[in-house]
Amino acid sequence: MIETIKSLEDFGIPHEVFLTSAHRSPERTTSFAKGAAKRGIKVIIVGAGAAAHLAGVIASQSLLPVIGIPIDATALGGIDALLSIAQMPGGVPVATMAVGKAGAKNAALLAIRILAVEDESLQKKLRAFIQKMAQDIEKKQENMTSCRKS
Numbered sequence: 001m002i003e004t005i006k007s008l009e010d011f012g013i014p015h016e017v018f019l020t021s022a023h024r025s026p027e028r029t030t031s032f033a034k035g036a037a038k039r040g041i042k043v044i045i046v047g048a049g050a051a052a053h054l055a056g057v058i059a060s061q062s063l064l065p066v067i068g069i070p071i072d073a074t075a076l077g078g079i080d081a082l083l084s085i086a087q088m089p090g091g092v093p094v095a096t097m098a099v100g101k102a103g104a105k106n107a108a109l110l111a112i113r114i115l116a117v118e119d120e121s122l123q124k125k126l127r128a129f130i131q132k133m134a135q136d137i138e139k140k141q142e143n144m145t146s147c148r149k150s
Helices: 002-010 026-035 054-060 079-086 101-116 120-149
Strands: 044-049 066-071
Touching: 002 101, 026 054, 044 054, 044 079, 044 101, 054 066, 054 079, 066 079, 066 101, 101 120
Parallel strands: 044 066
Antiparallel strands: none
């Protein structure tokens, strides 16, 4: 989840971090899910491992978009969490990211894209971010080419 928080901070997105569990603190989870919109939350990003029911439970109790990040928390390397998040029943949508750091970063970027639909300033930041990624690839190509000539 560190990658999620870092990406949100890099874009200046206000956020809150809330620890809860679908199984160990169900009332806390329900309270969070039902009160999120009233607190001004626009998108919920959920990291969960093992059975990973948290994203689905929250999605079932909120109208907000929910993005699930499967966490590598068991001997199955996060595959159990991935399948739990990806296999939601029809009517309870949860966007599912990749397991681990890439998924955590992409969850933030998907949330940012959702928020940018109605925020031109955020759209500009996204365009600059995407352009910088492309420039970084070009620099790596140049470095690789110059190393091969040596």
